[in-house]
Amino acid sequence: MSEVIYLFGDSAPLPSVVSIGSFDGVHRGHKAILDRIRSVSKSNNLRSLVATFDPHPREFLGYGKLQNLTTISERKAILKEYEVDAFAVIPFTTALSLLEPDVFVRTVLVEKMGAKAIVTGHDHRFGRDRKGDSALLRELGEQLGFSVLQCDPETIDGEVVSSSLIRELVETGRVKKAHRFMGRRHSFTGKVVRGAGRGKSIGISTANLQTVSEDKLSPGVGVYAVLVEIPDEATMKLGMMNIGYQPTFDGTELHLEVNILDWSGDLYDREVRVEFVERIRNEKKFDSIEGLIEQLNKDRVRCRRLLGEIS
Numbered sequence: 001m002s003e004v005i006y007l008f009g010d011s012a013p014l015p016s017v018v019s020i021g022s023f024d025g026v027h028r029g030h031k032a033i034l035d036r037i038r039s040v041s042k043s044n045n046l047r048s049l050v051a052t053f054d055p056h057p058r059e060f061l062g063y064g065k066l067q068n069l070t071t072i073s074e075r076k077a078i079l080k081e082y083e084v085d086a087f088a089v090i091p092f093t094t095a096l097s098l099l100e101p102d103v104f105v106r107t108v109l110v111e112k113m114g115a116k117a118i119v120t121g122h123d124h125r126f127g128r129d130r131k132g133d134s135a136l137l138r139e140l141g142e143q144l145g146f147s148v149l150q151c152d153p154e155t156i157d158g159e160v161v162s163s164s165l166i167r168e169l170v171e172t173g174r175v176k177k178a179h180r181f182m183g184r185r186h187s188f189t190g191k192v193v194r195g196a197g198r199g200k201s202i203g204i205s206t207a208n209l210q211t212v213s214e215d216k217l218s219p220g221v222g223v224y225a226v227l228v229e230i231p232d233e234a235t236m237k238l239g240m241m242n243i244g245y246q247p248t249f250d251g252t253e254l255h256l257e258v259n260i261l262d263w264s265g266d267l268y269d270r271e272v273r274v275e276f277v278e279r280i281r282n283e284k285k286f287d288s289i290e291g292l293i294e295q296l297n298k299d300r301v302r303c304r305r306l307l308g309e310i311s
Helices: 029-042 074-079 101-112 132-146 163-171 175-182 289-310
Strands: 005-008 016-020 047-054 088-089 115-120 147-150 189-195 209-210 222-229 237-244 256-261 271-281
Touching: 005 074, 016 189, 047 074, 074 088, 074 101, 101 115, 101 132, 101 175, 132 147, 132 289, 147 163, 147 189, 163 175, 209 271, 222 256, 222 289, 237 289, 271 289
Parallel strands: 016 047, 016 115, 047 088, 115 147
Antiparallel strands: 005 088, 189 209, 189 271, 209 256, 222 237, 222 271, 237 256
């Protein structure tokens, strides 16, 4: 029987309405599932329970390193906002990957989690080799005493909302569209570290960021209008962020640099959170430092205008 780690809520196998999946991004498609969970929970006096896997099954099974839209701790915070009663993480192991679908449902969902109702997405698969499907789940429900509710896919402009689609949008810098599909802006938290000091030398001070989580997805190379959350500051600050290799300086390493507009102070060794609003241009190599400075000043004006429209 697989281990289950509860990040909040009672770990006892209380009568529950359960949904299990990656829930990466906790996007608009997930919201439909969460709304159904909350409705069933209230109308049937059941605990609402969401469970996810760590690491992601695809990554564990050798399909490559997966960069997440949201860390487990971020998912925890978002699910608390949705007033989910309990959130659990199932460590994905070799033993778990080999469980037949019926064994997984009986030992994990029913015996460990107390499932009396299970809410799934439209394409939910489970168990060894992903052999379990909605038809099998309904059959098991009749045997083990739980109901099954399947949510239709959520679409925007004819596209099905999914974590993989949103990852693609973020990776290619289309953060504004990703916002529409996810329901919140993509963000990451970075620790401010010392850089080469080039920004200060050209009159545009930047904070050089080192991502706190190696598993967190960073948007593609480019210049972005961003909002910046600074510790102990009541409001988000307007900012301009560059993700790239500093080609004007013949750089070869990826840098994450944010220029916080209308703010100054010491942020070294502190953590800031950046929300990506819109990508404004590609990274470019300039013929001169003066050309770079001129473009950055134009970028700051554009960022200020874009961010002013949403604040």
